[in-house]
Amino acid sequence: MKPNYSRMLEQKLQKISEAKEKPTLLLHSCCAPCSSYVLEYLREYFKITVFYYNPNITASSEYEYRLGEEKRLIEAYNRQVETQDFTGMHSTQNAEKIGILEAPYDPERYLEAVKGYEDCPEGGDRCGICFAMRLRESARAAAQNGFDCFTTTLTISPLKNASRLNEIGERAALEYGVPFLPSDFKKKNGYKRSIELSRAFSLYRQNFCGCAFSRRDTVDGSSV
Numbered sequence: 414m415k416p417n418y419s420r421m422l423e424q425k426l427q428k429i430s431e432a433k434e435k436p437t438l439l440l441h442s443c444c445a446p447c448s449s450y451v452l453e454y455l456r457e458y459f460k461i462t463v464f465y466y467n468p469n470i471t472a473s474s475e476y477e478y479r480l481g482e483e484k485r486l487i488e489a490y491n492r493q494v495e496t497q498d499f500t501g502m503h504s505t506q507n508a509e510k511i512g513i514l515e516a517p518y519d520p521e522r523y524l525e526a527v528k529g530y531e532d533c534p535e536g537g538d539r540c541g542i543c544f545a546m547r548l549r550e551s552a553r554a555a556a557q558n559g560f561d562c563f564t565t566t567l568t569i570s571p572l573k574n575a576s577r578l579n580e581i582g583e584r585a586a587l588e589y590g591v592p593f594l595p596s597d598f599k600k601k602n603g604y605k606r607s608i609e610l611s612r613a614f615s616l617y618r619q620n621f622c623g624c625a626f627s628r629r630d631t632v633d634g635s636s637v
């Protein structure tokens with residue numbers, strides 16, 4: 414039987430809600446729309462820093478645009494905490510302000526790692542390499558900066574395999590000695606809520622995953 418990662422997360426959150434101090438969480442985020450629900454959900458339980466490490470977004474203009482949207486969302490959430498105005502949100506007054514840590518943009522590293530896998534369909538081996546690259550870097554950054562745990566927004570996508578992501582996250586956690594927070598954020602209407610929040614904040618919702626190969630296969634059919 415497959416583990417229920419959503420329930421595992423709920424159990425951990427229950428324990429955290431009984432503790433005196435909120436733990437720190439380094440949250441790898443792929444983009445503002447995916448992080449919208451995850452931040453709304455988790456900001457009551459953790460002191461969150463968003464980790465923006467996405468070398469898989471091979472076009473620099475797309476990378477910058479998504480990063481700008483992420484910052485805009487975080488600013489909006491932080492304003493809610495400052496003003497204690499959570500109108501239309503599921504968050505309560507326990508919500509914490511959110512920080513951001515930007516990693517250097519190194520698409521060459523991604524392209525090198527996926528060499529030979531360019532023609533894999535989305536969801537195949539290229540994505541496994543891509544997930545591992547981003548989660549290992551997140552674990553490394555979490556350990557280096559003394560975070561209590563780390564996780565990723567990626568499990569919110571119905572196109573991404575949550576079991577695979579959680580297994581990769583667990584391996585990265587063992588490698589770097591920092592706990593991984595299990596998740597399946599699409600569950601409990603998480604994906605639906607991310608669409609509502611994206612609308613509410615007028616976020617840019619891209620129509621391809623990130624790499625030039627996903628753009629080729631889903632948007633324009635161009636050669637890359």
Ligand code: SF4
Pocket residue numbers: 469470535536539540541543544622623624626627
């Ligand atoms: S399709 Fe998405 S997850 Fe897969 S390799 Fe490209 S950017 Fe990474």
